[in-house]
Amino acid sequence: MRTSSTRYRGRRAAAAAALGLLLVGAAGTPAQASTREKQWFLDAMKAEQMWQTSTGKGITVAVIDTGVDPSNPDLEGQILKGKDFATDQSGDEHTDYEGHGTGMAGLIAGTGAYDGGNGAFGLAPGSKILPVRLPKSGTAANEAEGNRIFNEALAPAIRYAADAGAKVINISQAASEGSPRVTEAVEYALDKGALLFAGVGNSGNKANEVMYPAATPGVVGVAAVGKNLRRTAESEYGPQVDMAAPGEDMVAACGSETGLCRTHGTSDATALASASAALIWSKHPTWTNNQVLRVMLNTIGAPTDGKKRNDAIGYGIVRPRIALQNPGDPGPANKYPLPDLAAAAATSPAPSTSAPDTGDASASDTAKAENSDDNSALWTVLGSVGAVVLVGALVTFVVVRRRSATSPQAAPAQQPPHPGGPYPHPAHPTQPPYPTPGSAQAPPTWHGGNSQPHPQQGPGPHQ
Template identity: 65%
Template sequence: MHSRTPHRGRGAAVTAVLALMFMGAAEAPALAETSREQQWFLDAMHAEEMWKATTGKGITVAVIDTGVDPTNPDLKGRILPGRDLAEDLSGDAHTDYDGHGTGMAGLIAGTGSYGGGKGSFGLAPGSKILPVRMPNPLEAGNEAEASKRFNETLPTAIRYAVDNGARVINISLAQREGDPQVTDAVKYALNKGSLVFAGVGNDGDKGNPVMYPAATPGVVGVAAVGRDLRRTSESEFGPQVDMAAPGQDMIHACGGKTGLCRSSGTSDATALASASAALVWSVHPDWTNNQVLRVMLNTLGAPTDGAKRNDSIGYGIVRPRVALTDPGDPGPADVYPLPDLEAAASASPSTAPSGADKGADTAPAAARDEGGDSVPWVAVVVGVAVLLAAALAGVIVVARRRRRAAVPPTTAVSGQLPHPAPGYGPPPGTSDPVHRPGNGPGGF
């Protein structure tokens, strides 16, 4: 997720409405012949190898965000008309008031066209982006109103995306209150055959509050890992985490004069999870949403401590290359493969650890939790609602970069990309093992 530096005169209002989480280092990115050379996550995911089989062509990914700029060189020809739900702002779905939505679209569908082929790529460059612009929370004036507007608008955004052909719905936004109308919209999306991915938030090192819609039943909650394939310090953890993807030092298309930015956070990880689903779906267009998600879960790089999941990376790190080359049995077409839907719908849900409850038999074998110290999912579905009722309305959060990389048109990006920051890994007192399948140096 992403940020501009706010105007000084609006500092108090900005603080009241948003918790800006500035991710990444302040240095500009490293000098390189092309932006693609900076995109370590594409190398780690063996993108070029996958692109020989598919680029995600034929799949529409909805980006519910701040708008998407179709004039960005790396996104020309990839952006559909979309819908504007930010009624108080000028422009439309193609007017990105923050640059964040364009960045997420770039990570999903960037074509590398900037500078005559020296630009940045998305993981699924053949996919199409359906932009749905959400209201700017800075216009709300206070936290409660911002949260209210978000939850009132998001159901419409999700339903619009589904009704306009989006098989994958990317929500790289988060806030602290769930809402029954959002839950109903997610169920609508699943029943209509779509998948919904959302970032779990970037306050893992600042209280780790449960964030929505990632914690909404039926939404695939995505955490972020760094170059070392461990949870980044800011990535939130808990039973709401279903999978993880790279979310550190990400070079991608975005707003601004140069059209390139660097960012870190669960927003970026969510975009890569969404793009992964697009790749798998493009090769298997007859699979249902449940089958696509099941294959993704079956092929994750899983924890190695004997558990089937942990609260830092969920069931593991997304590996679309493996999902494409060795998908295994996609399983039943009409059974959602994660336990949260059944647990939430149960009149007396189990208090066993997430994945070990009665919904576990619907999860793929590689994604079941046989135990561990995970907080029960029911704690999210029931307990969190009670806790949040006594708390202040949460702020709508976008996982953000510290600043945009100034990118000269002739040199793409300049500076030095930092190494992983200290403190990455498990929360205090826990372990955070990550499977490294050994698919080449730095690969997974």
């Protein structure tokens, strides 16, 4: 399926069919003084409060994607020299052939510099972006060929990012099959001290096909939640889900020049998880990748139904503010906190759903979970919860790759979020050496107007 993206200021059309890009829809929207107000996820996560402590300065985030365009004013000075693995495309890693990679960079490191500071911000505006461009595998003759092209480029891309010094590796693309080379590259990157985040995919309301590299051991699989704290309908679910982040009605820098887009999907959620890691790592530069991830898990907003994790949001919704306020003991430097690496080493047939390693604390103090699509522990939105009406042509910006024709398993049951209340304590261990975080903070009120629903997306390019 192909669509075109109309960008404001220049109205540039771009082809938008690509294998495995996990950002589902984008609409061009004019930049104006209220751009920051439209970025509800920054208010909900209390970004400006966090920026008083950390902006992600000193942390490089690799964006393995479609390229990153450094001409966007909100990304000026944020984009490093990277590497181009897209031998099928003209230009280099600074040429974004879909606009998707630039959008991920905007969500992570946008500075809001456009129009004197009225542009779009990323969650970690002090971080830098290492662009690593992959080929356009969505135009392959069939799914198997697309998977081959994707994985053959992804493996060296991951190795390059780790060798280039990226602390965080963001992969908002996917294929329906993994590969031994990618698995080895992930292990290599972990050994080099990097953290890897990948979107779990956007066919949760369709085939819910397991996607890679999110399901690869050692990669943190990220799901998307909406303003109501529930898993979005499109966000895939299963044992590959490790955590969740906002991924609905997102506004961020994208495309080229003064591009601004409205998007949704697990791509966006992955970018925010990566940015969260950058914020924490910048504050604690001597921590290892394992310690940063462990603190993210220990301060996460866990599920609400009494278990350690569920298939909808994993161990919960990422909360970098709590991690910055009172992270507790980061635990062992050399022990990966999620169970999938150990399970893979033991030739486990499927990703484990057991608790992550949290050091010495008791598992009885952990989370709430299975079959819950929501979590009230990240933020509570007060008043009218409505999406902002964003001006611009509604487009399908990217398309998720082919799904299987088999019927998906039943989605985890929805639960309504708890009513408004104080910002709660983290769901993971709170007894020594994992102290309770600071006092509750009042959640922000919503800035916005009437809601505008997202369209239903069409089938993938091979479906």
